[in-house]
Structure formats: structure tokens, C-alpha cells
Amino acid sequence: MSDIEQYMTDVGRQARTAARAMSRANTAAKDGALNAIAYAIEAQQAALLEANSKDMEAGKAGGLDAALLDRLELNEARIAAMAEGLRQIVALPDPVGEINDMSYRPSGIQVGKMRVPLGVVGIIYESRPNVTADAAGLALKSGNAAILRGGSEALHSNQAIARCVHAGLEQAGLPAEAVQVIETADRAAVGRLITMPEYVDVIIPRGGKGLIERISAEARVPVIKHLHGVCHVYIDDEADLEKAIQIAFNAKTHRYGVCNAMETLLVAEGIAEQVLPELSGMYLEKGVELRGCETTCRLVPAAEPASEEDWDTEYLAPILSIRVVKDVDEAIDHIAAHSSNHTESIVTENYTKARRFLREVDSSSVMVNASTRFADGFEYGLGAEIGISTDKFHVRGPVGLEGLTSQKYVVLGEGQIRQ
Amino acid sequence: MSDIEQYMTDVGRQARTAARAMSRANTAAKDGALNAIAYAIEAQQAALLEANSKDMEAGKAGGLDAALLDRLELNEARIAAMAEGLRQIVALPDPVGEINDMSYRPSGIQVGKMRVPLGVVGIIYESRPNVTADAAGLALKSGNAAILRGGSEALHSNQAIARCVHAGLEQAGLPAEAVQVIETADRAAVGRLITMPEYVDVIIPRGGKGLIERISAEARVPVIKHLHGVCHVYIDDEADLEKAIQIAFNAKTHRYGVCNAMETLLVAEGIAEQVLPELSGMYLEKGVELRGCETTCRLVPAAEPASEEDWDTEYLAPILSIRVVKDVDEAIDHIAAHSSNHTESIVTENYTKARRFLREVDSSSVMVNASTRFADGFEYGLGAEIGISTDKFHVRGPVGLEGLTSQKYVVLGEGQIRQ
Numbered sequence: 001m002s003d004i005e006q007y008m009t010d011v012g013r014q015a016r017t018a019a020r021a022m023s024r025a026n027t028a029a030k031d032g033a034l035n036a037i038a039y040a041i042e043a044q045q046a047a048l049l050e051a052n053s054k055d056m057e058a059g060k061a062g063g064l065d066a067a068l069l070d071r072l073e074l075n076e077a078r079i080a081a082m083a084e085g086l087r088q089i090v091a092l093p094d095p096v097g098e099i100n101d102m103s104y105r106p107s108g109i110q111v112g113k114m115r116v117p118l119g120v121v122g123i124i125y126e127s128r129p130n131v132t133a134d135a136a137g138l139a140l141k142s143g144n145a146a147i148l149r150g151g152s153e154a155l156h157s158n159q160a161i162a163r164c165v166h167a168g169l170e171q172a173g174l175p176a177e178a179v180q181v182i183e184t185a186d187r188a189a190v191g192r193l194i195t196m197p198e199y200v201d202v203i204i205p206r207g208g209k210g211l212i213e214r215i216s217a218e219a220r221v222p223v224i225k226h227l228h229g230v231c232h233v234y235i236d237d238e239a240d241l242e243k244a245i246q247i248a249f250n251a252k253t254h255r256y257g258v259c260n261a262m263e264t265l266l267v268a269e270g271i272a273e274q275v276l277p278e279l280s281g282m283y284l285e286k287g288v289e290l291r292g293c294e295t296t297c298r299l300v301p302a303a304e305p306a307s308e309e310d311w312d313t314e315y316l317a318p319i320l321s322i323r324v325v326k327d328v329d330e331a332i333d334h335i336a337a338h339s340s341n342h343t344e345s346i347v348t349e350n351y352t353k354a355r356r357f358l359r360e361v362d363s364s365s366v367m368v369n370a371s372t373r374f375a376d377g378f379e380y381g382l383g384a385e386i387g388i389s390t391d392k393f394h395v396r397g398p399v400g401l402e403g404l405t406s407q408k409y410v411v412l413g414e415g416q417i418r419q
Numbered sequence: 420m421s422d423i424e425q426y427m428t429d430v431g432r433q434a435r436t437a438a439r440a441m442s443r444a445n446t447a448a449k450d451g452a453l454n455a456i457a458y459a460i461e462a463q464q465a466a467l468l469e470a471n472s473k474d475m476e477a478g479k480a481g482g483l484d485a486a487l488l489d490r491l492e493l494n495e496a497r498i499a500a501m502a503e504g505l506r507q508i509v510a511l512p513d514p515v516g517e518i519n520d521m522s523y524r525p526s527g528i529q530v531g532k533m534r535v536p537l538g539v540v541g542i543i544y545e546s547r548p549n550v551t552a553d554a555a556g557l558a559l560k561s562g563n564a565a566i567l568r569g570g571s572e573a574l575h576s577n578q579a580i581a582r583c584v585h586a587g588l589e590q591a592g593l594p595a596e597a598v599q600v601i602e603t604a605d606r607a608a609v610g611r612l613i614t615m616p617e618y619v620d621v622i623i624p625r626g627g628k629g630l631i632e633r634i635s636a637e638a639r640v641p642v643i644k645h646l647h648g649v650c651h652v653y654i655d656d657e658a659d660l661e662k663a664i665q666i667a668f669n670a671k672t673h674r675y676g677v678c679n680a681m682e683t684l685l686v687a688e689g690i691a692e693q694v695l696p697e698l699s700g701m702y703l704e705k706g707v708e709l710r711g712c713e714t715t716c717r718l719v720p721a722a723e724p725a726s727e728e729d730w731d732t733e734y735l736a737p738i739l740s741i742r743v744v745k746d747v748d749e750a751i752d753h754i755a756a757h758s759s760n761h762t763e764s765i766v767t768e769n770y771t772k773a774r775r776f777l778r779e780v781d782s783s784s785v786m787v788n789a790s791t792r793f794a795d796g797f798e799y800g801l802g803a804e805i806g807i808s809t810d811k812f813h814v815r816g817p818v819g820l821e822g823l824t825s826q827k828y829v830v831l832g833e834g835q836i837r838q
Contacts, residue, residue, distance in 0.1 A: 020755065020781075023779075023781065103800070105798060105800055111800065114777065116781065118811055202812060217639075220636075222641065240834065242834070243834035247836060358533065359516060360443055362827075365828040367832065369831070369834055370528050370832030371832075374830055375828070379526060379528070379530075379837075380524070380530045380828065392537055392825040394812050397828045406815055408782065408783055408784065408785060408816065411764075411784060411789050412787050412788070415662035415666065415788050416666075416788070416793065417666060417670075418669055418793060
């Protein structure tokens with residue numbers, strides 16, 4: 001076993017021990033730790049900025065592009081937001097120990113389910129150092145231990161945040177090993193982290209599709225995957241035109257580089273002539289490049305013809321593909337063929353078509369008359385989110401505290417035996 | 420690609436198509452199919468018995484042992500039980516489309532969760548042909564398509580049952596490909612089945628620990644694992660003695676070869692002298708071999724000393740290991756070190772110890788004053804079960820209809836956009 005493998009094995013063993021303590025920790029202790037971490041982050045602002053400036057200098061020297069540098073940067077507002085995020089997690093109800101569905105069975109036993117932590121959560125992420133605080137907060141509140149592996153470019157920042165986390169845990173009487181930040185940039189650390197099921201119960205990778213696919217292929221531990229978002233809005237011929245235009249404009253242009261932005265607009269042919277010219281004008285004015293099907297190109301002269309590849313592309317940019325479809329059936333078929341099962345929305349006033357879309361579209365979020373941009377843990381009331389699952393297994397959509405838990409059966413009896 | 424791989428790929432592609440139809444099938448169609456299958460199984464009794472007799476003859480000629488032959492055998496009672504099992508599934512509520520937790524958010528959108536099928540379920544099992552009907556029934560009711568791969572020794576029986584399943588599906592207007600029974604004994608079929616995530620969403624292996632570990636190691640698809648049951652009963656010093664003796668006796672002796680049978684009995688030292696002599700007498704009279712710690716051997720002269728290995732062994736046989744522990748803490752520690760996280764029970768009248776045991780023991784079922792033998796889908800009210808998960812991810816404990824589903828978010832709006 002190499003030094004790195006030995007180091008990761010030790011990290012894993014300590015996490016497993018800490019997880020047992022965390023699973024028993026009461027709500028007051030966990031909330032106390034989160035408040036203490038928030039306080040430490042505010043109190044250590046100067047130290048955090050100093051550590052971050054080292055990362056920023058190295059990043060500039062190493063030629064990181066402007067977008068990466070922006071994600072890497074900490075400033076007073078971002079530090080305050082980290083502390084505020086932790087306090088929001090304090091305000092969420094503790095999911096651990098929650099008992100549901102207790103009912104009596106004919107045998108006389110009473111059966112229900114109790115929510116329990118998953119155990120040890122491994123989180124692999126890229127440049128944003130605030131993920132260190134967010135992920136630690138969610139893992140702790142849900143009674144888990146966490147092993148955090150941030151981007152090598154953020155090593156100093158992440159270690160400075162880790163010191164705040166450890167101070168808070170110790171102050172609350174919880175084991176510091178409940179959150180471990182990997183102190184090496186060696187890529188072999190990830191290789192070991194994702195292949196030790198004896199110490200790690202789930203891996204959550206946050207980053208590009210390539211990273212997530214590579215980790216999923218190599219992991220021997222369950223992975224909560226957040227692949228990509230090829231999200232659709234379908235404007236039905238019975239849509240309220242004003243709602244349709246507002247939603248389609250917002251879903252594309254509110255932010256471009258996010259997974260819940262619309263990438264393809266589907267429009268019923270019966271309403272295309274009424275909708276597309278006005279809406280296209282708004283997009284073009286905003287600088288959005290349009291790629292359309294034949295009908296679209298006829299109605300919108302500024303649109304370029306879309307290629308087959310366009311229908312499967314997550315642009316993350318001011319580009320939109322537009323297709324005119326016959327009806328809701330053709331829209332649902334197009335989505336089944338091209339969507340990444342992230343988020344789709346129908347705009348319609350027709351009850352039956354709304355109901356069918358909700359039932360038949362197989363995506364982690366399915367919406368009626370709302371912008372796809374709402375697919376988000378905060379907007380759904382989960383508090384912070386640790387990612388958005390495009391899987392079906394275990395958890396779909398925004399992953400908050402509940403996604404980091406499982407349920408065991410509890411059985412209460414008074415001496416019952418099987419007959 | 421070999422012929423087998425091509426065959427399995429075709430099976431997978433057809434399953435994926437059928438899964439989409441099944442996910443939209445309404446409750447009446449699914450229940451209609453289940454009733455029609457039950458009827459076909461009864462009507463085809465003679466054909467089922469004839470197919471089974473071929474398997475039985477081949478099994479005897481091939482030297483299968485008596486236990487395997489017993490599992491393989493179909494008779495009138497077992498055929499009637501298969502049909503009855505399907506009708507019980509008809510009586511269960513349809514989980515698909517169930518909407519929970521709808522609530523309004525400050526933005527005005529209404530957010531909740533809708534239960535949806537997983538998609539395509541691959542089930543790998545051994546000799547019992549009744550699993551073919553049970554698994555088909557659970558998969559269909561939960562809106563999934565199933566690929567069933569039974570033991571090669573049961574090939575004729577399984578194909579005869581498959582014909583009944585297909586007849587029922589067609590009668591209800593559902594695609595026959597919603598349940599496909601693999602028509603080859605070639606082991607390469609399993610190798611392909613568990614490595615095509617594009618067509619299969621989850622694998623459920625039913626069988627020995629070796630089979631399940633092999634499949635888990637090789638699968639590229641999520642696996643619901645049912646490893647083994649090293650189940651414990653802890654008799655606390657504040658137990659009601661009569662309940663304690665009844666529960667400990669039932670948990671061991673009601674059936675030996677089942678995963679929810681007790682394998683290790685833990686007894687608080689304060690009550691060991693009162694409990695162990697009487698209880699041991701009952702076990703010995705029943706022919707149960709006892710292996711104990713030092714204190715146990717002193718109190719029960721007939722007990723042999725237990726080895727370290729005994730504490731980790733699933734006997735599935737009339738053998739019991741017994742350990743005297745100091746208190747509930749030592750019991751919980753022993754369970755944390757040796758349990759397989761299947762099912763554990765405490766016998767106590769003490770409220771605080773019962774509450775601590777429920778919270779701190781990390782097993783799929785945790786019980787107070789009840790026999791571990793209750794850990795079972797029927798006893799818990801799930802209807803049939805497709806297995807018992809010893810995992811934490813996605814589902815724990817007995818897996819019924821709900822374990823074959825996931826939840827997506829549904830969002831209802833009236834034109835809301837993100838600000």
C-alpha cells in the first residue's frame with residue numbers, strides 16, 4: 001500500500017469511528033457545532049482571506065482562467081454567506097431519528113420507519129471553497145461523517161475553513177474527525193476514496209460531466225450522480241401566451257451557466273406563429289443565439305438550422321435550440337429521446353395535458369407553468385443542497401439533508417413471537 | 420459481441436421500451452394483468468406440473484440434494500400459493516403517481532414529490548420457481564419492466580410460468596416484454612445483464628452470500644444487496660423474564676434456515692443466572708447446539724466454548740452462540756462489531772434503554788420486545804417482498820413495492836419565474 005493509500009485508509013477508519021459518534025449526537029450538539037463553525041468562520045475572516053490569497057496567486061501564476069479564478073475567490077461577502085448558510089442549516093429540522101408511518105399489524109407488533117444517517121459521505125468537488133463549509137454543514141446536521149476532497153487549486157482556502165470546522169466540532173464536544181479535509185493534491189487520494197466501501201458509504205462528486213463519469217466508472221461505492229441538464233420548456237397550444245413568454249425567457253436567460261437553465265424550447269405548431277416571433281426578438285435582443293428546426297427557421301429568419309447534435313447539447317451558454325412540435329405527445333417523445341432527465345416544464349392551461357406531462361415525463365423535476373430555474377434546493381425548501389441527482393436510485397433532484405439519510409424499520413412489541 | 424451478449428442486449432432494449440409503457444399504465448390495467456396471470460397459473464396447472472417434472476427429473480439425475488429439490492418442486496399447493504400471492508399484490512395500493520408533501524414556497528410555486536417506477540429491474544435468483552411469479556407481480560404493480568434470470572435447474576418451470584405471465588399481460592393490453600425470462604442457462608447472460616446500465620436500472624440478486632458478493636463486485640448497475648443475517652437478541656437485566664424466554668426461544672427455533680433467525684443471544688450479567696439455565700434447557704431439548712462465552716459455559720455446562728469466529732457466523736442451523744455482557748452498552752458495542760446490520764431485538768421493560776437501543780443500533784430492523792422472526796415483508800404489511808436489503812442506500816430491510824420506486828419532484832405554478 002502506497003503512502004497515499006495508507007493515508008486515505010487512516011482517514012477512512014477515523015471517519016467510520018466518528019460516524020458512529022455523529023449518528024448518536026443529539027440535535028443540540030450538532031446545532032451547537034454548526035453555530036460555532038459559523039462564528040469561527042466570521043472570526044477567522046482575516047486568516048481565510050490570507051489563505052485564499054495564496055491560492056489566488058498560485059492560480060494566476062498557473063494560468064487559471066477568469067471564470068475559475070472567480071469561483072476560487074473568497075471575499076468578505078462570500079465569507080459572510082458561508083456563515084449564513086450554516087445558520088440556515090441550524091434552522092432546518094433534524095432529520096435523524098424522525099419516525100414515520102407507525103402502524104399496528106395483525107400480529108400486535110407496531111411497525112414504522114426511523115430516519116438514520118448514511119454513515120460516511122465522501123464529497124469530491126472543484127474550485128469553490130465555500131463547498132467545504134456547505135458540505136460539512138449538511139453532513140453534520142444529517143448525522144454523517146464527511147471526507148471532503150476539494151480542488152487542489154483551493155487547498156489553502158479549504159484547510160483554513162477546515163480549521164474553523166474542527167474548532168466548532170471540538171467546542172460542541174463532537175469528534176474533529178467527523179469532517180476531514182484531504183490534505184494532499186495527489187490524485188491517487190481520490191482513487192482510494194472511491195474504492196473503500198468498508199469506510200465510505202456514498203460518494204458525491206460535484207463538477208463537470210467528465211469528472212462524474214470517471215468517478216462513477218471507477219467507484220466501488222454508491223455514487224450520487226449529477227450529470228448534466230438538457231432542460232426543456234414545452235409551450236402548449238393552450239398556453240397562456242404571457243406566462244409562456246415570461247417562463248421561456250426566464251428559463252433561458254436568468255443565468256446561462258447553470259444546470260437548470262433551459263437548453264431546448266419546444267413549441268406546439270398551433271401557437272408557434274403567435275409565440276416565436278415575439279419571443280425570438282427578446283432572445284436576440286439579449287444576445288442569445290438561436291438554432292431551430294425547419295419551421296422555426298421559417299418563422300424566425302435570424303435562427304440558424306439546428307443539427308441533430310443540438311437536441312442533446314447542454315450549452316451552458318446564450319444559445320438555444322427551438323423545435324416546433326405537433327402536440328404534447330410529440331413534446332413528451334422529444335423529451336424522452338433527448339432530455340437528461342433533469343428538469344422539464346410545460347406551459348398550458350389545459351388540465352389533462354398538465355396532468356399527463358407530470359405523470360409521463362421521467363425527469364427529476366417536472367413542472368407546470370413555472371420556470372425550470374426553480375429546480376434548486378433552496379427554492380424547494382430543502383435548505384442548502386449538496387447537489388442535484390439525475391439518478392433515480394436513492395434520491396432524485398436537489399439533494400438536501402434527507403438525501404444524506406436512509407430509513408430503518410423499528411418494531412415495538414410486548415413479547416410477540418412468530419406463530 | 421457474442422451471441423449471448425447480443426441476445427441480452429436485445430432483451431435489455433425491449434425491456435427499456437416496455438418500461439416506458441409500464442410507467443404510464445394505469446392501475447386498472449396493471450391489476451387486470453395480475454389477475455389474468457393468477458388465473459392463467461391456475462388454469463395451466465397441468466402444464467406447470469409437467470414442466471416442473473422435467474426439471475425435477477433432470478435435477479435428480481444431476482444429483483441435486485434434497486433441500487434443493489424441495490425448493491425446486493411445484494405442487495398443487497404451491498401453484499395455488501403463487502396465484503394467491505399475485506392476488507395479494509392486486510389488493511395493495513398502487514404506489515406509482517402517489518404525491519406527497521405538496522407545499523407552497525415563498526415564490527408561489529407548489530412543490531411536492533411523485534412516486535415513479537425505477538424502470539427496468541433485473542432479478543437473479545436460484546431454484547425456487549415461485550420467485551418468477553412473485554417478482555413479476557411486484558415489478559408490474561410498481562410500474563417497472565423486469566428481466567428475470569432464474570436458476571438453470573428451474574428453466575422449464577420458469578418458462579412455463581413466463582407463458583402465463585405473457586398471456587396475462589397481453590390480455591390486459593400491456594406489452595409482453597414487460598416481463599422477460601432469460602431462456603438460456605449460459606452464465607455469460609448474467610455477466611451482460613449486470614453491466615448494461617443503459618437498459619437496466621437496478622439488479623436484485625436473491626441467493627447465497629457468495630452469489631451476491633460476486634454480482635456486487637462485477638455490476639455496473641446499482642445492486643440491492645441481501646447479504647446475510649447475523650441477528651441478535653439482547654436480554655436486558657430489566658427484561659420481563661417470561662417475554663425474554665419466549666422471544667429468545669422463538670427467534671432461534673421457529674425456523675433455522677432463514678436470515679431473520681437469531682444467531683447470537685446476548686444476556687445482561689445481572690439476569691444471566693435467572694435466564695440461561697431455563698432457556699438453555701429448552702434449546703437443548705429442541706436439539707440446539709450451544710456455544711458460549713466463559714460465563715455462559717459456567718452457567719450452562721452443556722455449552723461448548725465459542726470461538727471468536729462464532730460471533731460473526733450466520734449458522735442457518737440449530738446452533739446458537741451466547742454471550743453474557745455487562746449491560747446495554749456492551750450489548751450495543753457487540754452488535755456494532757459483529758452484526759450484519761440485518762435485525763436486532765432488545766428485551767427490556769426499561770423505557771430509556773429501549774429508546775437508546777432503537778436509536779443507536781444500526782440495523783435494517785431494530786426491535787423492542789419482539790422476535791427477530793418478524794423482519795419480513797408480509798409481517799410488516801408490505802405484501803410480498805422481493806428481498807431484504809442489508810444496504811443503507813436507497814432501501815433498507817424488507818423490499819416491497821415502494822423499494823422498486825423512486826420519487827421525482829413536481830412543481831405547480833401559475834407563471835412563476837425566478838427573480
